[in-house]
Amino acid sequence: MNTLYATLGFLGVYAYVSFASLLWGGLDRKLVARMQRRMGPPLLQPFYDFLKLVGKESIIPRDANRFFEIAPVLALATSIALLAYTPLGFEPIFGTKGDVILFIYLLTLIGFLRVLGAVSSGSPYAQIGAQREMIILVSREGPMMLALFTILWRLNELGVTKPFSMGTFYEHNVWELGTPLSLIGTFVLLLVFMTWLASEIEVGYFDIPEAETELAEGTMAEYSGRHLALFELANAIKAFVSASLVVAIFFPWGISGYLGLSGVAAIVVDLLFHTLKVFAVLFVSMSVFRAVTGRLRINQAVGLFWTRMLPAAIVGALLLAIDTLGVVA
Amino acid sequence: MNGKLEYWVKVPVGPIHPALEEPEKFIITLDGERIINVDVKLGYNLRGLEWIAMRRNYIQILYLAERICGICSFSHNHTYSRAVEEMAGIEVPERAEYIRVIVGELERIHSHLLNLGVVGHAIGYDTILHLSWLARERVMDILEAIGGNRVNYSVNMIGGVRRDLEEKHVRAILDMIEYYRNEVMPKIEEIFLYDPTVEARLRDAGVIPKRIAIEYSAQGPTARGSGVKKDVRYNEKLSVYPDLGVKPITPKEFTGVVKGDVFDRMVVRVGELWQSMELIERAIDQMPEGKIKAVPKDNTLLFQLKKAEGEGIGRYEAPRGELIHYVMGQKGKDVPAKWKMREPTFPNLFAIARALVGEQVADVPVAIASIDPCLSCTDRVAVIDANTGRKRVLTERDLLRLSIEKTRELNPNVKAKPEVVGVGCPRGGVL
Numbered sequence: 001m002n003t004l005y006a007t008l009g010f011l012g013v014y015a016y017v018s019f020a021s022l023l024w025g026g027l028d029r030k031l032v033a034r035m036q037r038r039m040g041p042p043l044l045q046p047f048y049d050f051l052k053l054v055g056k057e058s059i060i061p062r063d064a065n066r067f068f069e070i071a072p073v074l075a076l077a078t079s080i081a082l083l084a085y086t087p088l089g090f091e092p093i094f095g096t097k098g099d100v101i102l103f104i105y106l107l108t109l110i111g112f113l114r115v116l117g118a119v120s121s122g123s124p125y126a127q128i129g130a131q132r133e134m135i136i137l138v139s140r141e142g143p144m145m146l147a148l149f150t151i152l153w154r155l156n157e158l159g160v161t162k163p164f165s166m167g168t169f170y171e172h173n174v175w176e177l178g179t180p181l182s183l184i185g186t187f188v189l190l191l192v193f194m195t196w197l198a199s200e201i202e203v204g205y206f207d208i209p210e211a212e213t214e215l216a217e218g219t220m221a222e223y224s225g226r227h228l229a230l231f232e233l234a235n236a237i238k239a240f241v242s243a244s245l246v247v248a249i250f251f252p253w254g255i256s257g258y259l260g261l262s263g264v265a266a267i268v269v270d271l272l273f274h275t276l277k278v279f280a281v282l283f284v285s286m287s288v289f290r291a292v293t294g295r296l297r298i299n300q301a302v303g304l305f306w307t308r309m310l311p312a313a314i315v316g317a318l319l320l321a322i323d324t325l326g327v328v329a
Numbered sequence: 330m331n332g333k334l335e336y337w338v339k340v341p342v343g344p345i346h347p348a349l350e351e352p353e354k355f356i357i358t359l360d361g362e363r364i365i366n367v368d369v370k371l372g373y374n375l376r377g378l379e380w381i382a383m384r385r386n387y388i389q390i391l392y393l394a395e396r397i398c399g400i401c402s403f404s405h406n407h408t409y410s411r412a413v414e415e416m417a418g419i420e421v422p423e424r425a426e427y428i429r430v431i432v433g434e435l436e437r438i439h440s441h442l443l444n445l446g447v448v449g450h451a452i453g454y455d456t457i458l459h460l461s462w463l464a465r466e467r468v469m470d471i472l473e474a475i476g477g478n479r480v481n482y483s484v485n486m487i488g489g490v491r492r493d494l495e496e497k498h499v500r501a502i503l504d505m506i507e508y509y510r511n512e513v514m515p516k517i518e519e520i521f522l523y524d525p526t527v528e529a530r531l532r533d534a535g536v537i538p539k540r541i542a543i544e545y546s547a548q549g550p551t552a553r554g555s556g557v558k559k560d561v562r563y564n565e566k567l568s569v570y571p572d573l574g575v576k577p578i579t580p581k582e583f584t585g586v587v588k589g590d591v592f593d594r595m596v597v598r599v600g601e602l603w604q605s606m607e608l609i610e611r612a613i614d615q616m617p618e619g620k621i622k623a624v625p626k627d628n629t630l631l632f633q634l635k636k637a638e639g640e641g642i643g644r645y646e647a648p649r650g651e652l653i654h655y656v657m658g659q660k661g662k663d664v665p666a667k668w669k670m671r672e673p674t675f676p677n678l679f680a681i682a683r684a685l686v687g688e689q690v691a692d693v694p695v696a697i698a699s700i701d702p703c704l705s706c707t708d709r710v711a712v713i714d715a716n717t718g719r720k721r722v723l724t725e726r727d728l729l730r731l732s733i734e735k736t737r738e739l740n741p742n743v744k745a746k747p748e749v750v751g752v753g754c755p756r757g758g759v760l
Contacts, residue, residue, distance in 0.1 A: 036459035124340045213348040213694045294454030297691045
């Protein structure tokens with residue numbers, strides 16, 4: 001019986017997140033357009049795009065192999081699977097011990113499936129895009145994992161019930177731990193996470209694999225019709241999920257407790273409030289970032305991660321460690 | 330690696346590519362992200378304008394010249410007029426020269442603002458594109474007020490200009506300059522001289538050293554960005570420009586160094602925006618009263634040109650670089666025997682193709698955009714047999730035959746007999 005409820009809830013979450021992530025796509029385009037003194041497309045444009053693409057014929061290149069068609073399906077399946085482990089204002093539906101590792105793997109798998117699909121298409125643009133995607137993937141995961149594991153280790157020190165799982169973020173608030181030293185450390189880690197988020201959803205500086213003016217959409221160059229629609233949806237959900245991770249770590253407050261709600265009502269209110277926080281994080285990391293920066297070269301982006309973000313993550317980790325272990329006490 | 334394995338990738342940029350506004354093909358050979366060869370293929374957009382012009386009279390060609398390019402429409406027009414004036418020995422009234430300067434510099438402002446936006450788009454910084462194109466609207470409005478059109482404003486005429494500059498235009502232009510000085514230029518300077526993202530992307534991208542710029546005869550901001558002091562307005566003492574104190578602008582005056590990269594070319598454009606505004610102000614100050622056309626009536630002008638014989642060359646510094654028009658007149662006909670132009674993009678294109686070798690693939694769009702390519706006016710046609718390598722020149726009859734064959738191939742239902750009559754344009758004047 002419990003499994004049935006969990007499954008139904010999961011389907012509900014999937015439907016809701018698909019809607020919310022596509023809605024964010026429209027909001028983002030409208031907000032960026034206003035920042036650039038344009039009108040921008042209608043708010044529901046991503047929905048129209050999605051529906052149009054679903055109804056269109058998908059053109060398969062002559063040189064493509066089977067993975068070209070399989071990759072988008074797998075990408076969407078992976079992003080749906082991700083939702084089972086994503087904290088959305090409440091503990092993940094299928095959360096268990098140590099599901100953070102699974103979460104990161106699944107998040108990386110979407111990028112990997114994009115690469116697989118691009119390489120399978122046989123187009124030179126897609127191949128260059130795939131090369132770039134792989135390089136940036138390897139660079140961005142290091143600092144982010146260090147930052148994530150530092151925080152998890154910090155929470156684990158406090159003796160949580162399920163160590164190294166997504167649910168632990170809700171048990172303690174990272175900002176309320178320790179002295180100002182760890183506050184600074186957490187802030188540094190927040191910066192690392194915001195940069196990682198921008199890179200994960202490929203905007204601004206990190207719009208490198210899909211560089212429209214350089215590679216004609218790079219990894220997505222050969223995709224059209226239904227397959228493109230699947231990738232678009234997978235990417236939109238991925239953006240929502242990645243931002244959810246940042247929200248869960250750094251902004252884990254819920255409002256249902258203050259309103260005195262419980263049961264389904266509390267879950268719904270928390271989910272809506274979580275969506276609001278996700279939109280706020282994405283607004284900073286996506287819309288504003290996209291409006292005020294251009295695209296970097298691949299070596300500059302990789303350099304940014306290895307020479308700026310990794311040291312920043314190390315500094316943040318050291319600050320937290322010093323504070324926790326009491327070296328400067 | 331034993332050196333035998335060929336692992337590089339050939340990437341066609343164009344004929345249709347999001348970074349190119351016009352159909353042109355660059356075949357880029359890549360080794361990873363590094364470019365090891367660039368091959369430029371021209372000839373996707375040849376419109377046969379020279380051929381069409383041979384069927385029109387001198388004044389009709391004026392309107393054709395204007396449509397060579399939508400951005401430097403006045404420049405082509407002006408250069409062509411200068412060539413015809415030199416051939417026929419027509420003296421242009423001074424007021425007309427001043428009006429030409431003003432319209433030419435207004436066009437330079439709009440062209441440079443356009444290019445600054447395009448470069449922003451090429452590096453994925455779309456906010457630059459939208460804001461600089463928004464700023465550009467103002468100068469387009471002024472051009473519309475003067476010429477009646479936002480694009481092909483047809484202000485120019487052989488031996489003068491068609492439209493006088495009235496008091497309200499002068500006031501509008503001065504207002505516009507004030508707007509640019511106070512509102513637009515500080516932002517543009519902040520973006521293109523001091524923004525770290527822009528500097529990271531534009532510095533050391535598409536470097537054309539001074540030696541290469543001279544060797545490939547680069548023109549305009551491309552040459553000046555490499556430190557070559559080359560400006561037709563200054564070097565040739567063109568029309569009234571010496572009185573206005575025009576000088577070639579190099580990045581040295583702004584940043585202190587000359588590297589010849591995309592950044593330097595943009596710095597030159599920013600400097601030229603300042604210079605153009607100054608030139609317009611001085612021209613408005615110094616502009617004398619008087620007539621605006623050497624020959625008031627078009628019929629008289631055409632009759633005068635009919636008697637003219639010989640050659641004329643017009644040169645002008647278009648926003649993209651030196652523009653040359655050559656006109657050869659024939660006695661007793663109001664149609665030139667030959668009309669030929671050379672656009673600045675042609676030499677610049679090969680200079681930039683040379684400069685891209687050894688750089689990254691990410692620099693291709695921004696480097697191509699930085700020379701402000703106008704590919705439709707650059708296009709040349711040459712038919713080369715791929716098997717024998719022999720060149721063949723197509724005649725009018727060949728082109729007609731080919732087009733008929735193509736039509737038949739595409740649509741076998743076309744039954745009507747093709748007629749040679751009706752091809753091209755009727756000879757002689759319509760005026």
